[in-house]
Amino acid sequence: MPDQQSTLRAQRRAETQRAIQAHAVRLFTERGYDATTVNDVAEAAGVSPMTVYRHFPTKEDLVLIDQHGQLVADRIAASPATQPLVRRIGAALVESTTTLTDGRGGGDLSANGQFLLARLRLMIATPALRAKHLDNNYALQQAIVTALGDDTTDPDAAFHAHAAASACLAAMHTALVRWAEDDGRSELPDLIAKALAAAFGDDVVQARPDAP
Known part of the structure; x- marks a missing residue:
């Protein structure tokens, strides 16, 4: 059971990361990288800015990871x-x-x-x-x-x-x-x-x- 729970947590984390990155790349493409903030990305993804930073320590990582x-x-x-x-x-x-x-x-x-x-x-x-x-x-x-x-x-x-x-x-x-x-x-x-x-x-x- 612990292994299954760890797998599920990892899957949810990966899904959240993919969703945040997809919104970030879309916004950067539409508005420009410099004109888009991490808060904009968080709002579009429906998460907090802290959640974004947990998955992507820097703004650049939203594109590069x-x-x-x-x-x-x-x-x-x-x-x-x-x-x-x-x-x-x-x-x-x-x-x-x-x-x-x-x-x-x-x-x-x-x-x-x-x-x-x-x-x-x-x-x-x-x-x-x-x-x-x-x-x-x-x-x-x-x-x-x-x-x-x-x-x-x-x-x-x-x-x-x-x-x-x-x-x-x-x-x-x-x-x-x-x-x-x-x-x-x-x-x-x-x-x-x-x-x-x-x-x-x-x-x-x-x-x-x-x-x-």
Whole structure:
């Protein structure tokens, strides 16, 4: 029973967080990021400002917080350790993005894809969010390196892991900007795969455990 109660509490917390963030992104898009306050978001979501801050410690977090880091880390941890670092990281980035966008693009974005696109546009257009995004990018890099596990047990291996993660994330960033400029008409996982291929070669995301 205690485990079930903990699961229910976690589910309710996640639902509240998603609802608050959805209202925040909508208001930021409609009114502008600087013109919208945390109190505005709380009122739209039907919660108190304190509840907003419990889920999102800063205003920037209302846009930037997501589950991408955990998705990427889980896929890297499940990948064969014998594969090259860049292939493990690149495949995880493509697969996690497929999950976030429900594998849809080409002008037929899912609700999740539309939400991701709206957040990305805000990150690109808002100076305060661009600055904070660098912190998030570093946190994602750390999550990737940690997920690689035994690959980072000595200083040289850790250096290689950080370099590979940083390079893969730079390629992904290029794809994200292109996707936003294209208004989400392209499939984001394909753009990320193309960016990774341009940087590292065509086979970087092909040899995955579930590939035919």
